[in-house]
Amino acid sequence: MANATSAPAAEDENGSSRNRQSPKLPAVLKSPAVKVFLIGFLTILLLIPTTFVWLLLEERADRAKGVAADIARSWGGTQSINGPYLAIPFTETVVSGEGEKRQRTVHHRTVVLFPERLELKGDIGVEERRKSIYSLPVYSGQMSMEGRFAAPPSGIFEPKDGGTIKIATNKAMVVVGISDVRALRSEVAIRLNNAQTVQFEPGLGVLAKHSGSGINAPIAADIWQRGFSFDLAMHLKGSSALFAAPAGQTTLVTLQSDWPHPGFTGAFLPEQRSITDSGFTANWTIPYLARGIPKTMEVDSLPLSGKLMGVKFVEPVNFYQTISRSLKYAIGFISLTFLAVFVLEMRSGWQFHWIQYGLVGCALIIFYVMLLAFAEHIGYGRAYLVAAGSATLLNAIYVGTSLKSRIAGFVIAAVLTGIFATLYALMREQDYALLIGSVIAFAAIAVTMFVTQRIDWSGLDAPRPQAHRQTV
Known part of the structure; x- marks a missing residue:
């Protein structure tokens, strides 16, 4: 009776065998804990383009002040x-004094x-x-x-x-x-x-x-x-x-x-x-x-x-000042989005590469650029609707198709809609911004704690592939 054996290994010119497959990373590097660390590091890196957006905003605000000064010089x-x-x-x-010193x-x-x-x-x-x-x-x-x-x-x-x-x-x-x-x-x-x-x-x-x-x-x-x-x-x-x-x-x-x-x-x-x-x-x-x-x-x-x-x-709306304040919430804004994508990734079984996270973050930063550009032409309210709608639609479609799940796309759309609506409320209610922001941060942490409760953060309990068995 013939023996079923595994495929032969390829031999080099010295006769030694070598595996055709590239070596795999250790399991610990693929664990959710490491993924969270990489996502956090990526979030911090995204503060660099956010800073450039803030510099662009300051340049446009200075330009607006210069034009306003020109109008004031002509009018009063x-x-x-x-x-x-x-x-x-x-x-x-x-x-x-007296005399000559008087x-x-x-x-x-x-x-x-x-x-x-x-x-x-x-x-x-x-x-x-x-x-x-x-x-x-x-x-x-x-x-x-x-x-x-x-x-x-x-x-x-x-x-x-x-x-x-x-x-x-x-x-x-x-x-x-x-x-x-x-x-x-x-x-x-x-x-x-x-x-x-x-x-x-x-x-x-x-x-x-x-x-x-x-x-x-x-x-x-x-x-x-x-x-x-x-x-x-x-x-x-x-x-x-x-x-x-x-x-x-x-x-x-x-x-x-x-x-x-x-x-x-x-x-x-x-x-x-x-x-x-x-x-x-x-x-x-x-x-x-x-x-x-x-x-x-x-x-x-x-x-x-x-x-x-x-x-x-x-x-009514000094949108340069308003957008400048909103940029201060950018890191929290991006973190909440990444958190939602991460939870969906863990529950869907499909992998979402860290570069894909970076693309999602870049789309959120472009939101601020679009908001600034459109606000100068059509006003802050309509510009916010255009920029937020574009960023939400793009990210929802991208995450949904990447994770092969329509539900994931709808969830991201709902999350981003809530985030953009909250950000708009924070900018309109400046006196209550800290209170609203702290409540949202607490709610986000609470939801994350319970949704990720069953995740194996170490990745060591993942099922291992069965070895090839020889039959006689």
Whole structure:
């Protein structure tokens, strides 16, 4: 009876036999534990292209800021209205020494008086100006101010060094600081005591020692010495934000606009505000004690520059900032996807090579590039839908066909849909991002623990192939 033997081994030229099959890796290198380690290492490597995406995002954001600055230079920048103030210059002449050493020194000083009451009203129309694919909220509004200056109190022109005081009564002026006077669209005049009208001149006058821009109007001595009421109006253009200083001892500010996305900021927030889809209305009341400064000051520049209050005309979605925040979650985003693929691989019996994991990760990184590119043209919401849908469909088909399982494809589609939806919610709810992210991470770990409970992580219990038996 013939013996059944295995196929003969090939012989080399020296007559020795050699196996035609390539040597196999040790079983431990094919274990799930090693696979998880390689997937983790691959996830860390994918942070390198993620960094390049972040650099691309920063470059595009800088480009957008540059274009916005160009629009602002042409239209008008962020406007700050600081005033009006009544500035009265005077000198103190100090004589020192005797005889031939006698010296005469003149010190130039300025007293600033604040209005007893100041009421500022603004009606602001906002629109978006575009240049290329970028845009910037710009505004044009009518600003009106009215109030009253009291007569200067006694004792405000006092010598500091024992010198002689001389008041420049004919050089007193009302000064209003405006951060970008180029954006004034009309001449500005101040009406005094509901009768006399005085035109403003460019510059800060006696308060121009330090940098700044504004307008000034001379006030006759017989008017400012007795106190006077005033009102003025200006047509002002600007962009991004509008601020005002609480220049009055008691200041009332009312702003209304057709922009539905205001961001109130500054030293004081509005007491009342109403925001609708058609715009907003806001009211501030700052009393004398809350302002925290005296009724008069001796200065040589505009006061209250650090106590501005106002509103920013916020863009509904600053997608550069939003995408930048989402990139911080990239490692968790990729890890959850790899985890889902790994579990499906362990349960399907088909092998998913680590290079295939890398391709899936690269598709997820391209999602960020697509999101940035499309958001610049069609807006963040629609761009997110296009980029997320493309990445989900591609990975679902790829994983499903690679694992020879339609169910695996549907599972990956469901997992990625949940991940993208969660990421979108995280970006919309910035205040709750950490809370939502921590809950999702805990849930992912819990699901992984129970789904992989029966996996042989060492790979040593895998069934071994039976040896060829010889029959006689």
